[in-house]
Amino acid sequence: MKYFPKPIFVERINSLLRNEADRENFWRVVRTESLISIRCNTLKISPAELRKKLEHRGWRIEQPYEKNPEIMIIKNKLLPGELGKAPEHLLGYYYIQELSSMMPILALQLSQKNALLDIAASPGSKTTQASALMENRGVIIANDISIGRISILAANLEKIGCTNVIVTRHDGVVLCEKLKKLNFKFDKILADVPCSGEGNIRNNPKTFKIWSLKAVQKLSKMQKKLASSALKLLKPGGEMLYSTCTHSPEENECVVQHLLDNFRVAVQDIKLPIKTRSGLTEWQNYTFSSELKKARRIYPQDNNTEGFFLCKIRKEE
Numbered sequence: 243m244k245y246f247p248k249p250i251f252v253e254r255i256n257s258l259l260r261n262e263a264d265r266e267n268f269w270r271v272v273r274t275e276s277l278i279s280i281r282c283n284t285l286k287i288s289p290a291e292l293r294k295k296l297e298h299r300g301w302r303i304e305q306p307y308e309k310n311p312e313i314m315i316i317k318n319k320l321l322p323g324e325l326g327k328a329p330e331h332l333l334g335y336y337y338i339q340e341l342s343s344m345m346p347i348l349a350l351q352l353s354q355k356n357a358l359l360d361i362a363a364s365p366g367s368k369t370t371q372a373s374a375l376m377e378n379r380g381v382i383i384a385n386d387i388s389i390g391r392i393s394i395l396a397a398n399l400e401k402i403g404c405t406n407v408i409v410t411r412h413d414g415v416v417l418c419e420k421l422k423k424l425n426f427k428f429d430k431i432l433a434d435v436p437c438s439g440e441g442n443i444r445n446n447p448k449t450f451k452i453w454s455l456k457a458v459q460k461l462s463k464m465q466k467k468l469a470s471s472a473l474k475l476l477k478p479g480g481e482m483l484y485s486t487c488t489h490s491p492e493e494n495e496c497v498v499q500h501l502l503d504n505f506r507v508a509v510q511d512i513k514l515p516i517k518t519r520s521g522l523t524e525w526q527n528y529t530f531s532s533e534l535k536k537a538r539r540i541y542p543q544d545n546n547t548e549g550f551f552l553c554k555i556r557k558e559e
Contacts, residue, residue, distance in 0.1 A: 245450035255440075257526070258489060259541075267543035276444045277546055278325065279341040282312040284374045285403045287335045289314070295330055307515040312374070313344060334401040339367045340445070341516070342540045342550040346434055346485040347371045349512045349538075349552055354379035356429040359421075361414045361472050364391035366398035368434055373404035383428075385410045385417050418471035427477040435465045437486035437493050441549025444542065462492040466500045473505055476557040481510065485552045489539070491525045494551040498537060499530050506558040509533040514552075517544040521553065 247255075259265045282289045289311040293303045302317040314336070316325070330336055347368050352358065354376050363369045363384035372382055384399070384407050386392050392411050399407050410417060438458050439449050469484055476482055484501075486493050498521070501507055509531075512518075521537025523530050537553035 245447045247450045248453065250455060251440075251450070251453055255489060258491075258522075264543070268541060271542045271546065272443045274444070276548065277341060278316040278320065279339060279344075280314050280316065280325075280336040281339045281344060281371060282314060282336055283334055283370070283402050284312055285378060286333070292330065292335055295335070296328075299328065299330075310348065310515055313341070313515075315341070334403060337367065337370055337398075337402065339371070340548050341545065342441070342547040343367055343487070344371060345514050345516065345538075345540065345550060346432060346483050346552055347375065348514060349554055350430050350432065350481065350483045352376050352380075352430060356380045357427075358382045359428045359431045359472065359475060360384045361417070361431065361433050361468065362386060362435055363409075364388070364395040366395045366402075368432060369395065369407060370398055370402040370404055372432070373399075373402065373406055376406060378404065378406045380406060382407045383410060384408070385412055385414060387411065387413050414468045415471045418475055421475055426475065427480070428475050429477055429480050431472050431476055431480070431482040432485075433469050433472050433482055434485045435468055437461055437465070437488040438490055439487055440489045441487040441540075441542075441551075444548055458490050458492050462490075462496055465493055465497045469497055469501060470504065473501060473507065473555070473557065478557055478559045480557050482555045482557070483552060484555060485550065487548060487550055489541075489549050489551070491522055491528060494539075494553075495522050495525070495530045495534050495537065496528065498534060498553045498555070499528075501555060502531055502533060507555050508558060509536045510554040510556050511536050512538050512552060512554050514538065516540065516547070518552075519544070521551075 256265050282292045304315045305311050360369050364386040369384045518538035521534040540550040
């Protein structure tokens, strides 16, 4: 079944893009199939060993980023279910993860000594990525609200072999309030928050049908509350990565501006291996701090990926 965007959605996306050619590229790319991207699970196997196994299977593997050999793109077309049923996947040697979804954890620049809070963790894509980069050192608290989602998260953590992760099931704001009372502080926080999913149209065209401006505005309020609650748990000098898989400024720049207006924080530069664009400083009736230029927007037409928004926020000493 084909889904078509609502006129107001088209209007909003077109207002975000620079020119007619850029807009045409966006709408062309979001109607094509996504790249097949996976992440090597370095807790169990090296990227070189995994590549050898997959190429023996007949897959054509590309590792486009020299500093991140764990990121792999499968160039040939696979049979339905082949990616998920491969023995290497069942053994936890790789995690199926969209390329832009890997960027928030890279932006956080984790170390093995960090205490990390993943406030909305399920299904575990970024939690498992963080655990691998930390080599199962330090500690990660991975939280989600639904028991169904927690079950998926726990299963993925077990399959990948993550042993430095504590799983909690709470409303994110409630968890932050409890941890604040215990004076529990984190070096790093990932606030990859629930959003309207505008960036996931390629994998989920049904977003066209369920999208509404009312939902965007409601989500923005929730995101401000969740991000504000999480930010209070940062150590002075600690960093929070706020991210969404949506293009909506209400869910992106508006949320970061809310944090800038209410906390002693600063937006940090982000360096990523893929092409990104600066965050907005104005849009429709909104005006944002020039600091928002340091936020990063990922558009599908720039890297043949899904869409994403990232902003790294440092808590002042």
